[in-house]
Structure formats: C-alpha cells, structure tokens
Amino acid sequence: MKRYFINHPVFRMVAPVVYGVLIYLLVLLINNAVAQVEAIFNSQEVYIFIALTALTFESCRLIILMMRKYEQEHPVRFILPLQIVTSACISVGLVMLCLTLYFAYVVGFSMSNTQTILFVAIFTVTALLYNVLYLSHYYLQKENTLKLQSEMQQREILEMEMTEFQQDINPDLLYGSLENLIGIMYRDIDKAEDYIDSLASAYRYVLTNRHQEIVPLAAETEAAKNLIRILNEKYFGQLKFEYTLEGASDDARLIPGSLPIVLESIIRNSIITRFEPFIINCYLEDDYLVVQSKLNDRLIAYTGSKVAFARLQKSYSLYSDRPLIQVKAYQDSYIKIPVLKVEEAIATNV
Known part of the structure; x- marks a missing residue:
C-alpha cells in the first residue's frame, strides 16, 4: 500500500x-x-x-x-x-x-x-x-x-538460451583448440590446415543441428570422431575412439551433441599420459549406446561436466523414460545414452 x-x-x-x-x-x-x-x-x-x-x-x-x-x-x-x-x-x-x-x-x-x-x-x-x-x-x-x-x-529465458548457446559453442574447446593451432602452425602448415578443417567441421555440426531435436546415430559418431581428432593434439595422440554399431537400426537417433559431450567429459575428467593410449569404446546394448573407458579420474573434476550431464538428462527425459546412466565399476567407467527411435520421438511430441 x-x-x-x-x-x-x-x-x-x-x-x-x-x-x-x-x-x-x-x-x-x-x-x-x-x-x-x-x-x-x-x-x-x-x-x-x-x-x-x-x-x-x-x-x-x-x-x-x-x-x-x-x-x-x-x-x-x-x-x-x-x-x-x-x-x-x-x-x-x-x-x-x-x-x-x-x-x-x-x-x-x-x-x-x-x-x-x-x-x-x-x-x-x-x-x-x-x-x-x-x-x-x-x-x-x-x-x-x-x-x-x-x-x-x-x-530468464534469454539468459538460459544464451547459456545454452555458449555451452553449444563450448568456449573451452574453442580456446584450447586455437592455442593448439598456434603451436601446430610453427611445425606443420599442412597439418594446421587439416586441424582447422576438423575444428570447422565440429562447430559446423553444432550450429547446423542446434535446432534439430534428434539426429541419426551415424552423424553423432562422425562428430565424435572429429572431436577426438581435435583433442588428440593436446593429449599426445593417445586418444583412441573405437565404436561398434552392429545391430543399429536405421531409425536409431540421439539428441544432437550427446556423444561429443560425453566423450569430452570423459577426456577432461581423466588423467591421460603420453605413455599409454586412452581407449574409449562405444557399442550398443539394450537400446543404450554405451561409452566405456578406463577409470582414471582426475583429482579435481571438470566443472562443466555436471552442467552438461544435467542438460542431457533433462533433454532425454522429454523423449524417453530411460535415463542417462553413469556407472563406475571396478576399473572401468560406463556412460549409457538412451537410443531414441523415430516412432518414440514422434509419439512423445504428439
């Protein structure tokens, strides 16, 4: 009053x-x-x-x-x-x-x-x-x-969209890649051009699929391979990404950026040395895309991982009752991403 x-x-x-x-x-x-x-x-x-x-x-x-x-x-x-x-x-x-x-x-x-x-x-x-x-x-x-x-x-919506856009752009990856690129240019110009192509492909994939709800599984694996090529410059070429998609149906889909986000989170939270390859296996199991790696956690976790996983979990909850699963067992770490079907996604939207 x-x-x-x-x-x-x-x-x-x-x-x-x-x-x-x-x-x-x-x-x-x-x-x-x-x-x-x-x-x-x-x-x-x-x-x-x-x-x-x-x-x-x-x-x-x-x-x-x-x-x-x-x-x-x-x-x-x-x-x-x-x-x-x-x-x-x-x-x-x-x-x-x-x-x-x-x-x-x-x-x-x-x-x-x-x-x-x-x-x-x-x-x-x-x-x-x-x-x-x-x-x-x-x-x-x-x-x-x-x-x-x-x-x-x-x-609040604009701030959230801006935050999501910044996360999609992934400034940590961008700045780190540019720093790596500076070092490559002094050693090998041809390699620097290939590195620029890989970096451009990674961000082209992000920007192209920003407004896509789901993308084919094959597109995600290609984006993941491209990310590994970019990060390998920092991690001494010891990153190995091995995937098997046998039994994957043509209607298998993922939310855009799921697999690259998971891979980057695993890599940034693991201790990787120049003396031993760090192998990441990817395969299908019970309608999940399983990402398996050796458990070798850093002492301080990467702060962006929790935010990224929370975003993915929230996004997948809109399309499926199956959650995004993260399990650490014995000497291995497992992250399971629900594989969406085209029919399932359409039914959810309806």
Whole structure:
C-alpha cells in the first residue's frame, strides 16, 4: 500500500483543498449564488468543504487499508464491492454528522431536505470517485506487475538460451583448440590446415543441428570422431575412439551433441599420459549406446561436466523414460545414452 498514490503526503494535503474548492463552487452554482465567488477565500463555508473533503478522503483511505488486510483471505470480487459500499456509507455518514453539528451549533438552524439530499449526493459521488481513483491505480499497478513478471521470465529465458548457446559453442574447446593451432602452425602448415578443417567441421555440426531435436546415430559418431581428432593434439595422440554399431537400426537417433559431450567429459575428467593410449569404446546394448573407458579420474573434476550431464538428462527425459546412466565399476567407467527411435520421438511430441 505504500506505493499507492493515496498514501502520498502531497496527495493527502493538496487533493482535499482542490476538491473542496470545486465542491464549494458546485454548491454555489446549484444555489445560483455565483456572485459569492469573488469572496471565495473569505468565506467560512469553503474551509468547511475542504475539511469535509479531507474527512471523506481519509475515511475512505482507512477503509481501503483495512480491506487490503483481507485481500489474501477473500476473493477480490467480494472485497471490492464491500470496500466501495463501506467507504461510501461511513464517509458520507461522518460528513453528514459534521454538517448536522455545524448547522445546529454554528448556523443556528437545521438543514433542509434539499440541502441534505444535495450534500449526500455530492459526498457519495466523492467517495465513489476516490475509490475509482484507487482502483484505477490498483489495476494499473497489477498490470504493470504482470508485465514486469513477464519481462523477467523473458529475461530468464534469454539468459538460459544464451547459456545454452555458449555451452553449444563450448568456449573451452574453442580456446584450447586455437592455442593448439598456434603451436601446430610453427611445425606443420599442412597439418594446421587439416586441424582447422576438423575444428570447422565440429562447430559446423553444432550450429547446423542446434535446432534439430534428434539426429541419426551415424552423424553423432562422425562428430565424435572429429572431436577426438581435435583433442588428440593436446593429449599426445593417445586418444583412441573405437565404436561398434552392429545391430543399429536405421531409425536409431540421439539428441544432437550427446556423444561429443560425453566423450569430452570423459577426456577432461581423466588423467591421460603420453605413455599409454586412452581407449574409449562405444557399442550398443539394450537400446543404450554405451561409452566405456578406463577409470582414471582426475583429482579435481571438470566443472562443466555436471552442467552438461544435467542438460542431457533433462533433454532425454522429454523423449524417453530411460535415463542417462553413469556407472563406475571396478576399473572401468560406463556412460549409457538412451537410443531414441523415430516412432518414440514422434509419439512423445504428439
């Protein structure tokens, strides 16, 4: 309620003065006493109207404050009519009580029926206008709040999409590859050209399939082989990727980038030396693509692995009930990627 204009000190001081003067002018006009306008600020009645207006506004404001406390407990369609009726009745009742006392003890006679009806009508309309002003600000603020929430959601979506795009681009791989490329260029220009082709193919695959939901299994294995060629420059050529896709059906699919992400995670989290080949086996088993490697974990895990696996797990949960599995048994590490079928993916989307 602090943000509503009816609680602002300037409004509470200025509005009764302006509105009180307007009411006084209206009463003069109705009573055909416009000639008294020349002495408007020397007239006692104008200050009485200002005081009555302030009383109306403050009583309505207090009723609104009280009603807002019950807004969470009761529906708005019940609170608003009750607020309008209650504030109008209480404010008009207080004003008429003050006018009755004023006429009885200051003027010296009671109000006529015409005056009573006139004052009741004027201050009832005043209470209603006050509620209308509040409700207009209330719904405007509510609409602005919804718009701000929508903007925040859009911002979160954009940030998430930007994060996903950065992860798709894989800056760690890009910068590492560029550093390796600098070293290759000093040794062998032809090899540097081949390395650039492999790097370009890797990122072309990522960008081409960014908006694809699923891709053939063969395309993923080719992307994985290309990744191994890129990383082998850093790991002394000791990375060996061996795969067997016997029994794979033509409709076998994976989410784009699944296999390269898994391979990169395995490589970055393993200790690889120049003295021993690091062999990664890939084969099909029970509708899973199994990626097997020797268990030789680093002391500090690569921070991007958890994020990558969380993304993959969330993505595969949209297409299959079978989860992405990561198992460490004896001296080997196994990561099992669910193989999707075209029929299964279509059924899930439908």
